[in-house]
Each structure stands twice: as C-alpha cells, then as structure tokens.
Amino acid sequence: MLPPFNYFRPVTLNEALSFLANEASRPAFILAGGTDLILKMRSGRLPQDSFIVDISFLEELRYLRTAKGNLEIGPLLSHGQISTSREILDFAPLLARACSEVGTPQVRARGTIGGNIVHASPAADSIPPLLLHDARVTLISLRSERTVPLISFLKDAYKSDLHEGELLWKITLSPLQGFSFGYQRLIPRQAVGIARLIVCVALKTKGQIEEARIAIGSATPVAFRARKAEAFLKGKEASPDNLDFAASLASEEMIEISGERWSTPYKRPVLQALAKRALLEALSGSRGNGEGEN
Amino acid sequence: MEKVKIKLTVNAREYELEVYPNQRLLDVLRENLHLTGTKEGCGIGECGACTVLINGDAVNSCLVLAPQADGKEVVTVEGLGQGENLHPLQEAFIKHFAFQCGFCTPGMLMAAKALLLKIPDPTEEDIRKWLSGVLCRCTGYQQIIDAVKEAAEEMKKC
Numbered sequence: 001m002l003p004p005f006n007y008f009r010p011v012t013l014n015e016a017l018s019f020l021a022n023e024a025s026r027p028a029f030i031l032a033g034g035t036d037l038i039l040k041m042r043s044g045r046l047p048q049d050s051f052i053v054d055i056s057f058l059e060e061l062r063y064l065r066t067a068k069g070n071l072e073i074g075p076l077l078s079h080g081q082i083s084t085s086r087e088i089l090d091f092a093p094l095l096a097r098a099c100s101e102v103g104t105p106q107v108r109a110r111g112t113i114g115g116n117i118v119h120a121s122p123a124a125d126s127i128p129p130l131l132l133h134d135a136r137v138t139l140i141s142l143r144s145e146r147t148v149p150l151i152s153f154l155k156d157a158y159k160s161d162l163h164e165g166e167l168l169w170k171i172t173l174s175p176l177q178g179f180s181f182g183y184q185r186l187i188p189r190q191a192v193g194i195a196r197l198i199v200c201v202a203l204k205t206k207g208q209i210e211e212a213r214i215a216i217g218s219a220t221p222v223a224f225r226a227r228k229a230e231a232f233l234k235g236k237e238a239s240p241d242n243l244d245f246a247a248s249l250a251s252e253e254m255i256e257i258s259g260e261r262w263s264t265p266y267k268r269p270v271l272q273a274l275a276k277r278a279l280l281e282a283l284s285g286s287r288g289n290g291e292g293e294n
Numbered sequence: 295m296e297k298v299k300i301k302l303t304v305n306a307r308e309y310e311l312e313v314y315p316n317q318r319l320l321d322v323l324r325e326n327l328h329l330t331g332t333k334e335g336c337g338i339g340e341c342g343a344c345t346v347l348i349n350g351d352a353v354n355s356c357l358v359l360a361p362q363a364d365g366k367e368v369v370t371v372e373g374l375g376q377g378e379n380l381h382p383l384q385e386a387f388i389k390h391f392a393f394q395c396g397f398c399t400p401g402m403l404m405a406a407k408a409l410l411l412k413i414p415d416p417t418e419e420d421i422r423k424w425l426s427g428v429l430c431r432c433t434g435y436q437q438i439i440d441a442v443k444e445a446a447e448e449m450k451k452c
Contacts, residue, residue: 001321002317003316004314006315034359038358039357041316052359054359104340104342105424106353106354106405106427107357109351109353110353191423192426192427
C-alpha cells in the first residue's frame with residue numbers, strides 16, 4: 001500500500017483539463033506511466049491532500065502521425081512502443097535507440113515519453129535525440145494552447161515549464177533527411193543503468209560536412225546542443241584534427257555550463273572521447289543502430 | 295479515500311473488485327486475490343520480483359496503481375501452467391535448477407514468458423536483455439538463461 005491520496009481518472013482530455021483548471025485550489029500530480037511518480041508517492045513526499053490525476057486511460061494522448069513533413073508524437077507512447085515503432089526507427093532512429101536504453105523492459109513498457117520530458121531528469125534518455133530534431137512541445141490547458149521549443153521548456157534539473165492547468169499534448173520533430181547518426185551512452189555497467197553521459201550526433205556530409213548537430217545529455221542540469229562544435233564543423237573537412245577539435249569544443253561547452261567541478265578532470269576527456277566516437281560513427285554512414293529490442 | 299471499482303482479468307478469470315487507489319496491482323494480487331506467487335522485493339521497480347504480464351507486456355506490478363489495471367488482462371506466475379501441468383519454462387527451470395532461494399523465480403518466469411510471446415526463437419543476447427529487469431541475488435543467472443533457451447526449443451516442438 002502507498003500512503004493515501006485522492007484519485008481522479010478523467011475519461012476524456014477535456015475532463016482532465018477541466019479538473020486541472022481548478023488545480024490552484026488543490027495540489028494535483030499527473031500520473032501517466034507512473035515509473036517516476038509512484039516512487040515519489042511511495043516515499044511520502046507528496047502533500048497529504050494531493051490529487052493524482054490518472055491520464056493513463058486517455059487514448060487521445062496516445063498517437064503517432066506525420067503532419068507537414070514533421071513527426072508528431074503523443075505523450076503517452078511508452079519507451080517500448082517508441083523503440084520498436086517502424087515509423088520512429090525511420091524518422092528518428094536515435095530516439096528509438098535512446099528509448100530502448102531506458103531502464104528495464106518492465107520500465108520501458110510503462111514509462112512514457114511525455115513523462116520523461118515533463119519529469120526533466122538531467123539523464124532523461126529521450127531528450128538529447130529530441131534536441132537533434134529541434135523538437136517542440138505543445139502544452140494545452142482548458143483555455144489555451146502554446147508551442148515552445150523543447151530546449152526552452154526544460155528550465156533546470158527536474159524542472160520543466162509546465163504551467164498550472166496544463167498537460168503536455170504533442171511532441172513535434174523536424175525531419176533529419178540525408179543525415180547519418182552517432183550515439184554514445186556511458187553507464188556504470190554494461191546494461192540497465194542511468195546514463196552518466198549521452199552524446200547524440202547527426203551529420204550531413206557532401207565531400208565535406210554540410211551540417212552537424214550534437215546534443216549532449218546527462219552532463220549538465222539540462223541537456224544541450226553543442227553549438228560551438230556544430231558551428232566549427234560546418235563546411236569543414238572531416239579530418240581527424242577537425243573532429244578532435246570539435247569534440248574538445250563540445251567538452252568545453254559542458255564545462256562552461258557546469259563550471260569546474262570535482263568530476264571535471266574525469267568528464268572533460270571522457271566526453272571528448274565519446275563525442276569523437278559519435279562523430280566517427282555518424283561519418284561511417286550509421287543510422288545509430290536504431291533497432292530497439294523491446 | 296474512496297474505493298474505486300475495477301474489472302480485470304487475472305489468469306483468464308474475470309474479477310470485479312473494489313480497491314483503494316493507494317493499493318498497487320501487486321497488493322491487489324497478493325492481498326485481495328491471494329495470488330502470493332508474485333513477490334515484493336524492492337518496491338521501486340528495480341528488482342523485478344513482482345513482474346507480471348499486462349496485456350502481454352512484462353511490467354513491475356509495484357509500479358502500477360490497482361485502478362490502472364482496470365480493463366486489463368493480467369497474467370501472474372499462477373497462470374503460467376495449466377492446473378497440474380507446468381509450463382515448459384517451469385519444467386526447464388526445475389531441470390536446470392535455475393533457482394537457489396527462489397524469490398526472483400516468479401519474476402524471471404514472467405519476464406521470460408513476455409520474451410517468448412514476442413520472440414519465440416530468442417538468441418542468448420535476447421534472453422539476457424529481456425531478463426535484465428529481474429535481479430537474482432543468488433546470482434544463478436547462467437542456469438536461468440540455459441533454462442529459457444531450452445524452454446524456447448521445447449515450445450517450438452509443440
């Protein structure tokens with residue numbers, strides 16, 4: 001048994017939004033896959049009079065569609081569904097790959113991409129690949145709807161900019177046509193672990209590098225795009241020296257954000273090495289091994 | 295706290311229950327339905343001892359609120375075999391002595407069942423990945439993997 005709480009299960013999206021519109025009068029927590037929230041409930045960290053709003057039955061939030069060349073993902077899709085979806089493997093292979101790395105098969109069957117975003121863990125696996133696709137999130141409330149870049153929705157570690165009364169309604173990804181991919185994820189053992197560092201790379205090459213996108217997760221309170229390294233690589237030859245320099249720029253960008261910390265002597269060279277590996281993997285024309293296993 | 299009415303199928307039997315929202319699926323299985331084969335280990339979704347199937351997927355029943363199981367099809371270790379007849383996975387676990395203390399066994403069996411539903415002919419790598427969500431503190435993993443491999447082969451013959 002968990003500590004007591006009030007339970008509300010909306011049948012429609014509108015019913016959920018109507019309930020949340022009165023959120024200011026009582027603390028409400030949104031339950032989707034539950035793999036994070038139930039831990040919080042169990043530890044007794046929620047206020048006693050909390051309402052748990054169980055959106056897990058809202059089929060309106062479980063969808064996948066393309067619109068104007070973009071991919072739109074419903075927040076209730078589970079990591080397991082995303083990592084095995086043919087459409088996602090084709091459109092966003094690193095997102096499929098990243099979701100196949102989340103937790104265990106059991107956690108992937110329940111945990112949702114929407115929860116991963118709103119929970120805003122620095123180590124959230126789905127976020128770096130979404131940043132490569134310049135993902136936007138659409139938040140909906142009873143009276144309004146707004147769309148913001150994912151990068152600006154993530155405010156700090158475990159802090160997303162979900163306003164009172166809002167639900168995450170849509171995640172929109174731009175295509176990365178003609179790109180190849182690289183993916184590196186460092187965990188303390190071979191499998192089933194929270195990422196210590198994540199590097200996602202998308203490269204478009206035509207003789208030289210036309211465009212590079214590099215997203216880094218788990219290194220800073222919020223995942224980021226290594227813009228200096230990206231800018232450096234644009235129009236450059238993919239020579240070992242250029243890749244080394246770009247990787248060192250990415251590592252320096254991490255330190256600019258986090259400052260010199262006790263872990264910096266370790267993380268600086270390791271991130272640099274991972275970034276180089278991810279760049280080399282992308283240069284080899286890889287799809288990032290996006291075949292999820294579950 | 296108000297009780298919530300739920301309807302669910304457990305091991306092919308339909309139930310209509312009134313549950314407290316702060317009961318987890320794990321609590322309902324063990325305390326309301328007395329299906330104590332499903333074990334509580336860590337209670338935080340890490341050890342996998344409480345693994346059951348919901349609509350064919352292996353999940354941690356400690357991370358599912360009982361009301362979230364409404365309308366779902368649940369299979370526990372008690373539903374694996376048929377009456378006195380053990381499931382090929384259970385037979386293989388016995389043959390390979392794939393347990394020491396046995397506490398993880400129901401979770402291992404259900405994770406393996408989920409695997410064989412999706413991949414009837416798994417590689418060793420598949421087996422390791424699909425069992426990665428269940429921890430055996432006696433560390434007898436090799437026998438468990440061997441047992442799943444053999445069960446898959448046995449089931450192909452049927």
